[in-house]
Amino acid sequence: MERLDLEIQAGEAVAILGASGSGKSTLLGLLAGLDSATSGEVWLCGQRVDDLDEDGRAALRSGRVGFVFQNFQLLPTLTARENVLLPLELTGTRDAARRADEALDRVGLTPRARHYPRQLSGGEQQRVAIARAYAPRPEVLFADEPTGNLDQVTGEHIIDLLLDLRSDAGAALVLVTHDPRLAERCDRRLHMTAGHLEQGS
Amino acid sequence: MKTWRITLRLLGQDWRSGELYLLASALILTVAAITAVGFFTDRVESAMARQGGELIAADLALESATPLPADYREQADRLGLTTAGIVEFRSVVVGEGGPQLVQVKAVDTAYPLRGRLSVRDAFDAPDREVETGPPPGEVWVESRLLPLLGAALGDEVGLGESRLRMGAILSNEPDRGGALFALAPRVMLSQSDLAATGLITEASRAEHRLLVAGEAAAVERFKRAIEAGLPVNIDLIDGSTARPEFESAVDRASRFLHLATLVTLLVAGAAIVLASRRFVERQTDAVAVMRCLGAPNHLLMRVFMMRLVLFGLIASLVGCVLGWLGQLGLMSLLSEWFATDLPTPSLAPVVVGVATGLVALLGFALPPLFQLAQVSPLRALRRDLGAPRGSAILTVVGAASALALLIIWQADDFQLAWKLMAGVLGAVASLVITVLVLVRLAGGLAGRARGVWRLGLAALARRPSAAVLQISGLGLGILALLLLAVVRVDLLAAWQETLPEGAPNHFLINIQPQDVEPLGRFLREGGLGESAIYPMIRGRLVRINDREIVPSDYENPRAEQLASREFNLSQGADLQSDNRIVAGAWWSGADAAPEFSVEEGIAETLGIALGDEIAFLVSGREVSAPVTSLREVQWDSFNVNFFVISSPALLGSEPATYITSFYLPEERETLIPELVKRFPSVTLLDVDALLTQVRQVVDRGVLAVEYVFLFTLAAGILVMYAGIQASLEERRLEHGILRTLGTGRRALLTSLAVEFTAAGILAGALATIFAELTGWLLAEQLFGLTFSFNPMLWLIGVFGSGALIGIAGTLATYPLLIRPPLHTLRQAG
Structure with a gap:
C-alpha cells in the first residue's frame, strides 16, 4: 500500500474495485482489523485499530463489524439458523434466538432454517451469510466479492439484499468487487491498482 | 454460560456431522481395553491369589516353632476373618509291622479354609471330597504308609499314648505343597485328639500354624496390622506368594495382561493423535470465521477445551460400559475354569478408565488443538494462508508424557514401566527418524520417476511431517497386527511349553x-x-x-x-x-x-x-x-x-x-x-494337583491375554484407518486440479496405489523390524523365555502390509476423489 488516505462515513456504501492482485483484499483486511499494517493508522468505529492486539481487535469486531465472504464461510456443521445464531451468542446477545429468526426471515430463508449449508444452493448460502452478518446490527459491513461465486441473477439479488439491509440498519457497507455493474450501485467507487487507491466518481 | 452453550452446540453438531466418529472410536477403544483388563485382572488376580491361597489352605498363614499367641486369632476374629489352627510335627506310629516315622498334622474343624481336602475309602476307591479333617478317634494316612506298616484301612495304630483308627486314605491335602519334600508319610488327626497323645509339650519340636481367610480387604488389613510388630520367630506366609512355581505363573500371566493393555494403549494412542489432527484441521476454517466474527482467542480455546473434555468424558464412560461388558463376556468364557465364584470387581477400574481417557485425549489431542490458537482471522478472506502447522515437538512431548503417565500407572511395576517407556520412546523415535529418511528418499526417487509414479511418490515426500505421522501410524498398526499374528503366538506357545503336556507330576x-x-x-x-x-x-x-x-x-x-x-x-x-x-x-x-x-x-x-x-x-x-x-x-x-x-x-x-x-x-x-x-x-x-493348578493358571492366562489382544487388534485396524484418512483432505483439492488438467481416472488410481503401496511397504518393513525386536526383548528380558526369529514375519510384514495398505488405501480414497472436479474445487474453494 502506498500513500493511502481513506475515510468512510456511517451509512455510506463504498465499492473497492480492482484487478486480481491489486491489493483490494489486503485493504479490506486492514480496514476490518483482520490484519495489521506495518505503518500508518486505521480507525474503526471511532477507535484506533492498529495498536490493538488480536484479541482487542476481535473485541472491537464483535457485534460491530459484519462480514460477507466470497466463499460464504458458513460453518458446515451448523444449520442455517445456528450459523446466524453464532455471532449473537459470541457477543452474548440476550434475545439471540429472536433476532436470528428475524434476520433469516428478512433474507427469506425461514423455511430453510434447519438445513445444513451443503443442502443449500450458493445463493441461499450467501443469504444465510448476510443474515449472519446483519443479525448483530453491525456499524460496518465488509463484503469480499460477495457475488464472485454466484451467477448473475443470483448476484443481483444478493446486492439488492446487501444494500437494502444497509439502509435498514444505517450501517456502512464496504464492498470489494471487480464487477463494475455492482460497483455502480454504491455511493462511491474506489479503484485499486498495484497498491494505489484512486478515488472514483 | 455463554461458553457452555456454544460448547454444547458445537459438540452436538460435531457428533451429528460425524466429525468425531474416528476420535471417539479410538478413545472408546482405549478406555474399553483398559477397563476390561482392569475389571478382569481385578477379579482374576484376586481369584489367582485365592487359588494360590489353596496351596496353604488359607489366604494368609502365621507359622512358628512355638504355639502362636492367642491375640493373633482374636485380632483376625475381630476383622471378621475365619481362622483355623494346625500343629505339625514328626513322630512315630506303631502298627502290626512295627514303628514307622511319620509327619503328623493335627487340624481343627475349620481346616481347610481354602482348597479341597479329599480322601479315598480304599486303595482303589475314587477320591471323595470332604469338608473337614478327620473326626475324633480317627486318623487319615497317606497310602504309602499302609504297605510300610503292613496294615489295612480300619486297623488301629498307636500314636503316642493314643490308639487311633485309620479311617481313610488321604489323597489330597491343599497345603501339602508346603511340605513337598517332607520325607515321612502324612498322618492327619483331629486337634481334639492331640492332647491325649501326649506328644506335644511346650518343649517339643513342632510347627504351629494359624490359617486366616476372608474378604481380600480384611485380610490385607490384618496383614498390615500384624506385619510391623511380628517377632522374628513367626513367619508370615501370603497365599499369593506361597509357592514359587505358582507365583511365577501368576506373575507372568499378569505381566502378559498388562502388556497387552499397554500395547492397546499405544496403538490406540496413535489413532487418537491421527484422528485429532484431522479433527483440528477440519476446524481451522470455523475458527477463522469465528475469529472474524469477533470471538476472542481465550473464548475459542475455552470452548475447544471444554468440548474436548466433555467429549472425553462421554467417550470414556461409553468405553467403561464397553469394558464392563467385555469383562463379563470374558468371565462367562472362563467361569467354568474357576472352581469358586469370582469376587465382584471393584469400581476402581472405572476411575482408572475415565482418567485414562482424559489423559490420553488431552496428551494426544491438546497439542494439535493449540495450533488452532494460531489461526489468523485473515484466513477467512484468503484461503491460500493454509492451516497453521502443528508443532511436531509439542505433539511428541504431549503424547510421550501422556504415555509415560499411563504406562507407569498401568504397569504397576516401575521397572517394567521404565523398560517399556524407554522401549516405546526409542521405538517411536527411531520409527520417526527412519520414516523421515525414507520419505526423503522417496522424494528423491520421485524426481527421477515419471508420470503417475512421480505423483505417487511426491505425494509422500511433499509434506514430510504429515507423511511421517501417517506412516508411523500405519507402522504402529501393522506392528500391532504382527505382534498379534506371530509374536504373540510364539510367546504364548513358549510360555505353555514351559509346562508341556507330560511335565513331571x-x-x-x-x-x-x-x-x-x-x-x-x-x-x-x-x-x-x-x-x-x-x-x-x-x-x-x-x-x-x-x-x-x-x-x-x-x-x-x-x-x-x-x-x-x-x-x-x-x-x-x-x-x-x-x-x-x-x-x-x-x-x-x-x-x-x-x-x-x-x-x-x-x-x-x-x-x-x-x-x-x-x-x-x-x-x-x-x-x-x-x-x-x-x-x-x-x-x-x-x-x-x-x-x-x-x-x-x-x-x-x-x-x-x-x-x-x-x-x-x-x-x-x-x-x-x-x-x-x-x-x-x-x-x-x-505333585499332580499342584501341577494342574499351575497349568490352569497358564492356560487361563493365555486365553485371557488372547482376549485382551482383541482390543489391540481393533486398535490396530483403527489406526490404519486413521492413517489412510489422514491424507484425504489435502489430496482432495490436488486431485480436483489434476482431474481438471485432464488426468485420467486410471492414472489417478495408479498414483494412489503407488503412494499407498509405498507407504505400506515402508511401514511394513519398519513394523517387522520392531516386531522382531519387541518379541525378542519381551521373551528374553521380560518373561525369561527363549525366542526364535521368524522368517515368515518378514514375508507377511513387508509384502502383506504393502498389499494391504495399497489396496485398502486406494479403495478407501478413490471414490472420494473421482467426483466431478468442479464439485471438488468448489468445496475446497
Whole structure:
C-alpha cells in the first residue's frame, strides 16, 4: 500500500474495485482489523485499530463489524439458523434466538432454517451469510466479492439484499468487487491498482 | 454460560456431522481395553491369589516353632476373618509291622479354609471330597504308609499314648505343597485328639500354624496390622506368594495382561493423535470465521477445551460400559475354569478408565488443538494462508508424557514401566527418524520417476511431517497386527511349553545309591521313559570368600532363612537342558576342576557373585570351591532343580541320596503301589494337583491375554484407518486440479496405489523390524523365555502390509476423489 488516505462515513456504501492482485483484499483486511499494517493508522468505529492486539481487535469486531465472504464461510456443521445464531451468542446477545429468526426471515430463508449449508444452493448460502452478518446490527459491513461465486441473477439479488439491509440498519457497507455493474450501485467507487487507491466518481 | 452453550452446540453438531466418529472410536477403544483388563485382572488376580491361597489352605498363614499367641486369632476374629489352627510335627506310629516315622498334622474343624481336602475309602476307591479333617478317634494316612506298616484301612495304630483308627486314605491335602519334600508319610488327626497323645509339650519340636481367610480387604488389613510388630520367630506366609512355581505363573500371566493393555494403549494412542489432527484441521476454517466474527482467542480455546473434555468424558464412560461388558463376556468364557465364584470387581477400574481417557485425549489431542490458537482471522478472506502447522515437538512431548503417565500407572511395576517407556520412546523415535529418511528418499526417487509414479511418490515426500505421522501410524498398526499374528503366538506357545503336556507330576526322593540302577530300570520297564536321577547332598553354607555366614546378618528374611537351613546340593558333569548359564561358563566333562554353579536368584539373595569362593559344611567337613557360573532355572517347569551344583570332582565322593521326577499318565497309576512295595525306602511325592493348578493358571492366562489382544487388534485396524484418512483432505483439492488438467481416472488410481503401496511397504518393513525386536526383548528380558526369529514375519510384514495398505488405501480414497472436479474445487474453494 502506498500513500493511502481513506475515510468512510456511517451509512455510506463504498465499492473497492480492482484487478486480481491489486491489493483490494489486503485493504479490506486492514480496514476490518483482520490484519495489521506495518505503518500508518486505521480507525474503526471511532477507535484506533492498529495498536490493538488480536484479541482487542476481535473485541472491537464483535457485534460491530459484519462480514460477507466470497466463499460464504458458513460453518458446515451448523444449520442455517445456528450459523446466524453464532455471532449473537459470541457477543452474548440476550434475545439471540429472536433476532436470528428475524434476520433469516428478512433474507427469506425461514423455511430453510434447519438445513445444513451443503443442502443449500450458493445463493441461499450467501443469504444465510448476510443474515449472519446483519443479525448483530453491525456499524460496518465488509463484503469480499460477495457475488464472485454466484451467477448473475443470483448476484443481483444478493446486492439488492446487501444494500437494502444497509439502509435498514444505517450501517456502512464496504464492498470489494471487480464487477463494475455492482460497483455502480454504491455511493462511491474506489479503484485499486498495484497498491494505489484512486478515488472514483 | 455463554461458553457452555456454544460448547454444547458445537459438540452436538460435531457428533451429528460425524466429525468425531474416528476420535471417539479410538478413545472408546482405549478406555474399553483398559477397563476390561482392569475389571478382569481385578477379579482374576484376586481369584489367582485365592487359588494360590489353596496351596496353604488359607489366604494368609502365621507359622512358628512355638504355639502362636492367642491375640493373633482374636485380632483376625475381630476383622471378621475365619481362622483355623494346625500343629505339625514328626513322630512315630506303631502298627502290626512295627514303628514307622511319620509327619503328623493335627487340624481343627475349620481346616481347610481354602482348597479341597479329599480322601479315598480304599486303595482303589475314587477320591471323595470332604469338608473337614478327620473326626475324633480317627486318623487319615497317606497310602504309602499302609504297605510300610503292613496294615489295612480300619486297623488301629498307636500314636503316642493314643490308639487311633485309620479311617481313610488321604489323597489330597491343599497345603501339602508346603511340605513337598517332607520325607515321612502324612498322618492327619483331629486337634481334639492331640492332647491325649501326649506328644506335644511346650518343649517339643513342632510347627504351629494359624490359617486366616476372608474378604481380600480384611485380610490385607490384618496383614498390615500384624506385619510391623511380628517377632522374628513367626513367619508370615501370603497365599499369593506361597509357592514359587505358582507365583511365577501368576506373575507372568499378569505381566502378559498388562502388556497387552499397554500395547492397546499405544496403538490406540496413535489413532487418537491421527484422528485429532484431522479433527483440528477440519476446524481451522470455523475458527477463522469465528475469529472474524469477533470471538476472542481465550473464548475459542475455552470452548475447544471444554468440548474436548466433555467429549472425553462421554467417550470414556461409553468405553467403561464397553469394558464392563467385555469383562463379563470374558468371565462367562472362563467361569467354568474357576472352581469358586469370582469376587465382584471393584469400581476402581472405572476411575482408572475415565482418567485414562482424559489423559490420553488431552496428551494426544491438546497439542494439535493449540495450533488452532494460531489461526489468523485473515484466513477467512484468503484461503491460500493454509492451516497453521502443528508443532511436531509439542505433539511428541504431549503424547510421550501422556504415555509415560499411563504406562507407569498401568504397569504397576516401575521397572517394567521404565523398560517399556524407554522401549516405546526409542521405538517411536527411531520409527520417526527412519520414516523421515525414507520419505526423503522417496522424494528423491520421485524426481527421477515419471508420470503417475512421480505423483505417487511426491505425494509422500511433499509434506514430510504429515507423511511421517501417517506412516508411523500405519507402522504402529501393522506392528500391532504382527505382534498379534506371530509374536504373540510364539510367546504364548513358549510360555505353555514351559509346562508341556507330560511335565513331571511325581517326584521320587530318598533313593538309596543301590536303588538307583534298579529304580531306573523299573521306570523304564513301566513305560515311564528315561528319567535322569540326580544325586542330592545336604550341606549348609558356611562361608562366602572370607566372610562367615551368620544368618541373622541378613536383613532379608528369605536370605536369613536360606542361610540357616541345609541346602540340597547336587553334582554332575552336564548342564540340565532347562537350565541356562547367564554368567560365567559351565565346566566341561567329568574331570573338571572343583567348581560351583549357583542359581542366579539365590546368588543375588545371598550376595554370592561370580568368582566368589563359597564353602559348604557337608557331613561335618567343609568343602569349598569358586563359583564359576550362574544359572537361570525355570522353576515352573517342575523338573528337578538345584540351587547349587558342583562339578563331580568336588562332591562326587560324598554320600548322597538320589532324586528324580517323572510323568505318570493317569492310566498307569497302578504302578505306584508296586513301586512303593519294591522300593520301600523311597519317598514318592505326587505333585499332580499342584501341577494342574499351575497349568490352569497358564492356560487361563493365555486365553485371557488372547482376549485382551482383541482390543489391540481393533486398535490396530483403527489406526490404519486413521492413517489412510489422514491424507484425504489435502489430496482432495490436488486431485480436483489434476482431474481438471485432464488426468485420467486410471492414472489417478495408479498414483494412489503407488503412494499407498509405498507407504505400506515402508511401514511394513519398519513394523517387522520392531516386531522382531519387541518379541525378542519381551521373551528374553521380560518373561525369561527363549525366542526364535521368524522368517515368515518378514514375508507377511513387508509384502502383506504393502498389499494391504495399497489396496485398502486406494479403495478407501478413490471414490472420494473421482467426483466431478468442479464439485471438488468448489468445496475446497
